Amino acid sequence: MCKFRESMCLFVSAGFSLRPVWAAEEELDGEVKTEVLFKPEQCSQRSKRGDLINAHYDGYLAKDGSQFYCSRTDRDGQPQWFVLGVGQVIKGLDDGIMGMCPGEKRKLTIPSTLAFGEKGKGPVPPNATVVFEVEVLSVSKGPRTMEAFGRMDLDKDKSLSKAEVKEYLKLEYEKGGKPRDDPFYEKLIDDIFYKNDDDRDGVISAKEYNIYQHDEL
Ligand SMILES: *[C@@H]1O[C@H](CO)[C@@H](O)[C@H](O)[C@H]1NC(C)=O
Numbered sequence: 001m002c003k004f005r006e007s008m009c010l011f012v013s014a015g016f017s018l019r020p021v022w023a024a025e026e027e028l029d030g031e032v033k034t035e036v037l038f039k040p041e042q043c044s045q046r047s048k049r050g051d052l053i054n055a056h057y058d059g060y061l062a063k064d065g066s067q068f069y070c071s072r073t074d075r076d077g078q079p080q081w082f083v084l085g086v087g088q089v090i091k092g093l094d095d096g097i098m099g100m101c102p103g104e105k106r107k108l109t110i111p112s113t114l115a116f117g118e119k120g121k122g123p124v125p126p127n128a129t130v131v132f133e134v135e136v137l138s139v140s141k142g143p144r145t146m147e148a149f150g151r152m153d154l155d156k157d158k159s160l161s162k163a164e165v166k167e168y169l170k171l172e173y174e175k176g177g178k179p180r181d182d183p184f185y186e187k188l189i190d191d192i193f194y195k196n197d198d199d200r201d202g203v204i205s206a207k208e209y210n211i212y213q214h215d216e217l
Pocket residue numbers: 118126127
């Protein structure tokens with residue numbers, strides 16, 4: 001399911017979008033229609049299942065272009081963090097964001113079956129085709145395998161503290177040649193703990209971490 005949380009914004013006009021995003025309700029054959037709006041010349045890494053993605057994605061209803069999700073204005077315009085391909089976002093985004101480079105922009109037209117289904121959700125009506133404009137800001141290796149868990153768990157107490165997660169992320173970003181400053185890691189870690197530390201005890205247990213463990217990872 002899409003983690004809408006508090007960041008749902010109701011029917012804001014799509015007027016500030018660079019191009020009209022609405023399209024006729026077209027036959028999508030149950031698949032995501034992908035249009036590449038921008039592709040950087042250099043592509044250091046293509047997103048794949050299990051990667052940690054940082055992206056903006058704005059959502060519109062295909063039938064009239066009204067905007068129902070505003071990643072750029074919600075939460076002070078912070079881009080979203082999610083692990084790709086494991087159901088943290090709707091299926092159509094999990095599918096449509098595969099193979100993207102950092103900096104790439106896509107327009108994804110997603111049939112209701114891969115979006116909010118027969119019931120719809122909030123401002124999204126039943127059986128609605130939706131359009132997302134996605135901009136991927138960064139792609140990094142997601143901390144999602146038990147092997148990664150073992151490497152992160154420096155004191156081997158079978159749980160991950162914020163310090164341990166930070167150490168891991170720093171190494172990953174440094175390996176990728178893109179070291180970041182502390183506030184960057186703090187924000188990322190806050191978001192990771194918000195989404196994973198279900199019992200809010202300040203550490204991510206193996207069980208909490210396992211939510212995203214997937215056979216293919
Ligand atoms: C949504 O689609 C399903 C399957 O085609 C159909 O049974 C249902 O009546 C539709 N719902 C609405 C509100 O149109």
